[in-house]
Amino acid sequence: xxxxxxxxxxxxxxxxxxxxxxxxxxxxxxxxxxxxxxxxxxxxxxxxxxxxxxxxxxxxxxxxxxxxxxxxxxxxxxxxxxxxxxxxxxxxxxxxxxxxxxxxxxxxxxxxxxxxxxxxxxxxxxxxxxxxxxxxxxxxxxxxxxxxxxxxxxxxxxxxxxxxxxxxxxxxxxxxxxxxxxxxxxxxxxxxxxxxxxxxxxxxxxxxxxxxxxxxxxxxxxxxxxxxxxxxxxxxxxxxxxxxxxxxxxxxxxxxxxxxxxxxxxxxxxxxxxxxxxxxxxxxxxxxxxxxxxxxxxxxxxxxxxxxxxxxxxxxxxxxxxxxxxxxxxxxxxxxxxxxxxxxxxxxxxxxxxxxxxxxxxxxxxxxxxxxxxxxxxxxxxxxxxxxxxxxxxxxxxxxxxxxxxxxxxxxxxxxxxxxxxxxxxxxxxxxxxxxxxxxxxxxxxxxxxxxxxxxxxxxxxxxxxxxxxxxxxxxxxxxxxxxxxxxxxxxxxxxxxxxxxxxxxxxxxx
Amino acid sequence: xxxxxxxxxxxxxxxxxxxxxxxxxxxxxxxxxxxxxxxxxxxxxxxxxxxxxxxxxxxxxxxxxxxxxxxxxxxxxxxxxxxxxxxxxxxxxxxxxxxxxxxxxxxxxxxxxxxxxxxxxxxxxxxxxxxxxxxxxxxxxxxxxxxxxxxxxxxxxxxxxxxxxxxxxxxxxxxxxxxxxxxxxxxxxxxxxxxxxxxxxxxxxxxxxxxxxxxxxxxxxxxxxxxxxxxxxxxxxxxxxxxxxxxxxxxxxxxxxxxxxxxxxxxxxxxxxxxxxx
Numbered sequence: 001x002x003x004x005x006x007x008x009x010x011x012x013x014x015x016x017x018x019x020x021x022x023x024x025x026x027x028x029x030x031x032x033x034x035x036x037x038x039x040x041x042x043x044x045x046x047x048x049x050x051x052x053x054x055x056x057x058x059x060x061x062x063x064x065x066x067x068x069x070x071x072x073x074x075x076x077x078x079x080x081x082x083x084x085x086x087x088x089x090x091x092x093x094x095x096x097x098x099x100x101x102x103x104x105x106x107x108x109x110x111x112x113x114x115x116x117x118x119x120x121x122x123x124x125x126x127x128x129x130x131x132x133x134x135x136x137x138x139x140x141x142x143x144x145x146x147x148x149x150x151x152x153x154x155x156x157x158x159x160x161x162x163x164x165x166x167x168x169x170x171x172x173x174x175x176x177x178x179x180x181x182x183x184x185x186x187x188x189x190x191x192x193x194x195x196x197x198x199x200x201x202x203x204x205x206x207x208x209x210x211x212x213x214x215x216x217x218x219x220x221x222x223x224x225x226x227x228x229x230x231x232x233x234x235x236x237x238x239x240x241x242x243x244x245x246x247x248x249x250x251x252x253x254x255x256x257x258x259x260x261x262x263x264x265x266x267x268x269x270x271x272x273x274x275x276x277x278x279x280x281x282x283x284x285x286x287x288x289x290x291x292x293x294x295x296x297x298x299x300x301x302x303x304x305x306x307x308x309x310x311x312x313x314x315x316x317x318x319x320x321x322x323x324x325x326x327x328x329x330x331x332x333x334x335x336x337x338x339x340x341x342x343x344x345x346x347x348x349x350x351x352x353x354x355x356x357x358x359x360x361x362x363x364x365x366x367x368x369x370x371x372x373x374x375x376x377x378x379x380x381x382x383x384x385x386x387x388x389x390x391x392x393x394x395x396x397x398x399x400x401x402x403x404x405x406x407x408x409x410x411x412x413x414x415x416x417x418x419x420x421x422x423x424x425x426x427x428x429x430x431x432x433x434x435x436x437x438x439x440x441x442x443x444x445x446x447x448x449x450x451x452x453x454x455x456x457x458x459x460x461x462x463x464x465x466x467x468x469x470x471x472x473x474x475x476x477x478x479x480x481x482x483x484x485x486x487x488x489x490x491x492x493x494x495x496x497x498x499x500x501x502x503x504x505x506x507x508x509x510x511x
Numbered sequence: 512x513x514x515x516x517x518x519x520x521x522x523x524x525x526x527x528x529x530x531x532x533x534x535x536x537x538x539x540x541x542x543x544x545x546x547x548x549x550x551x552x553x554x555x556x557x558x559x560x561x562x563x564x565x566x567x568x569x570x571x572x573x574x575x576x577x578x579x580x581x582x583x584x585x586x587x588x589x590x591x592x593x594x595x596x597x598x599x600x601x602x603x604x605x606x607x608x609x610x611x612x613x614x615x616x617x618x619x620x621x622x623x624x625x626x627x628x629x630x631x632x633x634x635x636x637x638x639x640x641x642x643x644x645x646x647x648x649x650x651x652x653x654x655x656x657x658x659x660x661x662x663x664x665x666x667x668x669x670x671x672x673x674x675x676x677x678x679x680x681x682x683x684x685x686x687x688x689x690x691x692x693x694x695x696x697x698x699x700x701x702x703x704x705x706x707x708x709x710x711x712x713x714x715x716x717x718x719x720x721x722x723x724x725x726x727x728x729x730x731x732x733x734x735x736x737x738x739x740x741x742x743x744x745x746x747x748x749x750x751x752x753x754x755x756x757x758x759x760x761x762x763x764x765x766x767x768x769x770x771x772x773x774x775x776x777x778x779x780x781x782x783x784x785x786x787x788x789x
Contacts, residue, residue: 088603120607120788128787169787174778186633213630227783284782286613287621289636336636338621343638402638405724406645444570444760445648474578474602510603 089117089132092508096140096209098252100501109252109502111139118165127170135161149250156205156248164218177225182218185236187280187293189334189345190396192435192454193414194300196293196332196349199236199278201244201300207253207497208454208463209483209504217242230284238276243269243325244300252500259304262362265320267307272298272325288337293349295332298325303355306384309365309377316369321386322379326355341403345412347396355387356418359426391419398435410437432457446471461487461494480505546666546683550706552713554661559742559771561587565600569763570648580605580647583789587775591616594780598789609785627785634782643700643724649762650729650750654699655720663691664704673707675716680707696723712736712743727754740771 096110114136121129137159141149146158167181185199191212194202200216220240226233247253249266256266276297283290302323310318332349358364364384368377377383398412412435421429438451447470454463467481484501487494544552563585570578580602586595593614599605606629613623627634642653670682685704687695696702703721708714718731729752733745748764778784 086606088606090603126787177783184632186631213628216632225783227781232783284623286615286623338623338636338638340621341638341641343636400638402644403641405641405643441648444572444645444650446572471578473576474580475604477604508604 084122086120087118088120088511089115090508090510091115092506095505097503098500099503100499101252102499105252108140108143110504111143112136113139123168123170125170127168129168130165131163132165133162134164135159150248152248153251156245157251175227177227179223179225180221182220182240183223184216184218185221185223185234185278186216187278187291187334188332189336189347190398190412190414191410191437192412192433193347193394193396195347195394195396195414196291196295196330196334198295198297198300198330199238201242203245204255204301205245205247205251205253207247207494207500208452208465208485209502217245232280232282234278234280234282236278236280238278238297241272241274241276241298241325243271243298243302243323246302246323253497256304257496259321263319264361265318266304267320267322269302269323270325272327274327287339288335290335291333293330293332293334295330296327297330298327299354300325303357303387305379306382306386307379309368309383311369311372311376312374314369314373316365319365319384326353326389328352328354341401343400343402345396345398345400347394349394351392351394353389354392356390356392357387357426358385358424360424361386388422388425390421390425393417393419406441408437408439411435412437428458431460456493459487459489459492461485461492461498463494475510477508477510478506479508546668546681547661549668549681549683549708549713550661550664550666550685553708553715554658556713557742559588559740561585561772561775563768563770563773563775564766565768567765567767568647568649569765571761571763573757573759578602578648585775585779587777587780596780596784607788609788611780611782611785613780625782625785627782632786634785642698649764650752650760651762651764652700654701655731655750659685659699659701659704660695663688663695669705675707675709678716679710680716681710682707700724714743714745722752725754727752727759729753739769742771744769 092112092114094110094112094114096108096112098105098107098109101107101109114134116132116134118130118132123129138157141154141158146154149158163182165182165184167179167183169177169179171177186197187199188195188197190197199221200219203210203215203217219238219242221236221238224235226235246269247255249256249260254260260266276295278293278295278297280294281292302325304321305324307320307322308318309316309320329352330349332347334345334347336343336345338344361384368383394414394416396412396414398410400408400410402408413432414435415430415432417430418425418427434455434457436451436453440449441447442449447468450465450467450469452463452465452467456462463483463485465481465483467479469477469479471477480503482501482503485494485497485499487498489495563583565583566581568580568582570580581600582597583600584595584597586593594612595614596611597609599608607627608629609627611623611625611627615622622639624637624639625634626637639653642657645652646656664685665688666683666685668681669684673680673682683706685706686702687699700722701720702723705719706715707717709716714733714736715731716733716736718729720729720731722729729750732749733747734749735746737744737746744766746766746769748766749761751761752759
């Protein structure tokens with residue numbers, strides 16, 4: 001086993017941080033020192049600092065930079081002519097190498113080809129339409145032997161074909177806009193958590209490896225927007241209920257593996273069908289934006305509901321749970337404020353009727369078994385209570401700083417507080433997650449290095465990721481990096497994934 | 512990844528500002544103008560109430576490899592305040608990205624900037640960032656795009672007459688004022704500027720910019736000057752970054768389909784418009 005130890009995660013993080021911060025600060029220090037040592041005259045008249053310049057004539061001389069020949073006519077002639085449609089998309093090849101796995105496990109965990117095709121249509125006046133299809137096939141499973149994986153893994157990870165966006169969008173009047181179809185509605189300020197951003201579920205099949213831009217899943221909905229000066233009112237009805245895309249049972253990121261390892265069966269997920277609703281009031285002002293949000297939607301993450309328990313001779317012989325989605329009501333606020341190179345952001349939400357899992361499920365099963373000789377309890381019996389309904393308060397506070405040369409730094413912390421917390425519940429009354437994001441650009445933006453570090457409180461583990469992106473030519477990008485999971489305590493959230501460290505690489509061509 | 516890459520886009524709008532700095536009504540040169548007066552005349556040009564243009568940016572590295580970006584820009588003045596929006600047309604990986612900016616004349620007010628990233632389907636407010644940074648990988652810095660704050664610099668005429676492409680020019684040197692030296696250099700990255708100003712139309716036709724960091728020198732050129740709807744407009748701008756007289760990188764900006772004072776609807780300068788596209 002090649003698990004990366006905790007200290008290596010920290011070293012990876014600190015070395016990367018050190019390199020980036022060093023690159024960032026050394027020039028500043030040198031410049032500062034140079035400035036201090038510069039001789040300046042005491043008076044601040046209009047000739048201060050001038051010198052006889054020896055380079056006035058140097059502009060057009062022998063410097064080879066003037067020799068760059070560019071066929072500007074050819075470049076300009078490529079100018080796109082407007083038509084009623086635009087076609088585009090990308091082809092991407094992903095490789096993943098899970099070096100932390102046992103030799104018998106799949107090591108080359110991803111050899112995926114993704115094709116994305118999109119078409120934008122300008123229909124009439126201010127009306128537009130868009131359709132995006134996305135599909136992938138992962139050769140890793142065939143390469144490693146499909147018979148070694150269960151059907152769910154193959155169904156979830158080996159291939160996919162779906163219509164992502166498919167909508168009609170236009171203005172009814174200058175103060176009202178209408179958008180209907182499969183779409184993404186991105187609200188809120190957090191880049192990591194779903195606090196008020198409740199419309200679209202996320203692709204959670206590979207924890208920490210998918211960027212937010214790729215993880216939101218479009219849903220069929222109707223959105224009405226009304227505008228008055230700098231105010232905006234959005235009314236949304238979500239007709240299609242989709243949950244988060246979860247890792248397949250038995251896969252390396254299986255979120256139910258702790259449950260199933262105790263002999264509990266997790267049935268297929270059940271999705272509700274009732275329409276959801278969301279309202280947002282948004283205002284933009286000089287230096288910031290604020291939003292007030294109300295929603296009545298199903299949680300994108302399922303909870304495990306009691307399905308069936310069979311007792312035989314005072315012993316449980318079959319126990320199953322079903323992932324279902326709880327309808328929750330949210331009232332929230334989000335805002336940001338800019339000053340200089342700083343952007344401060346916050347989100348607050350009060351979520352009613354969330355489902356919090358209980359930690360004593362097996363104890364309940366034993367108690368039921370001890371008082372029952374032989375019987376099968378179905379879901380209507382409520383023999384087992386796997387979760388409790390609680391209200392949840394979520395608060396995000398964060399900032400982005402762009403004052404360093406070619407570096408963007410952002411930090412975000414999300415605090416969850418379960419109201420009326422009980423000892424029988426999993427987790428704790430208060431928990432938090434901190435995310436650090438450091439991005440450095442070099443070589444005239446050809447090269448971007450990005451470090452993401454996520455820490456879960458209560459020793460629930462750390463996740464670190466380093467990405468390096470390089471633009472080979474326009475629209476052709478090569479990237480690579482490493483993602484590391486660290487958890488030492490067996491009860492930690494990330495403990496089941498501690499061996500899933502992965503090296504990855506990708507080649508993407510956009511057209 | 513996209514977020515960080517595209518944060519550089521936010522100051523793209525200042526390209527248009529810079530272009531406008533180079534478009535002037537014809538003004539008769541005055542013999543007794545001071546260096547500051549000349550720079551002020553350069554800054555205080557009429558750039559129209561509104562402008563619409565298409566721009567091509569060519570990025571050239573030292574191996575002469577080229578990258579090309581295309582965008583469409585809209586600008587509108589509201590008194591002394593300016594609103595502008597830019598839509599990216601290509602390359603494919605940034606297509607439909609847009610940047611909206613409110614540039615307030617009042618220094619006490621923060622400029623408002625938003626970025627729309629189509630991959631995120633989200634309008635995101637962004638901060639002004641570091642003005643020394645290059646934007647979109649070009650050789651123009653944010654400070655170049657925004658223009659220098661003239662009252663923070665001392666200017667001196669170092670040559671009263673020199674001919675550039677048959678046009679009589681002044682050569683004006685600028686250095687940061689002593690009291691503001693550290694601040695100005697930190698903000699702009701420049702130790703000194705030398706500008707060639709055409710006397711007949713008050714256009715900066717070329718500049719030599721001394722960069723503090725790594726002792727680079729940047730060469731700016733404005734070419735293909737045309738009078739469009741009565742306003743002098745440079746249709747080609749270039750900036751070459753050199754170090755030790757070797758070219759490190761070069762950017763050429765080509766402007767096309769310039770239209771002034773044609774009326775741009777206020778609804779263009781809204782975050783809703785960013786989501787909808789051109």
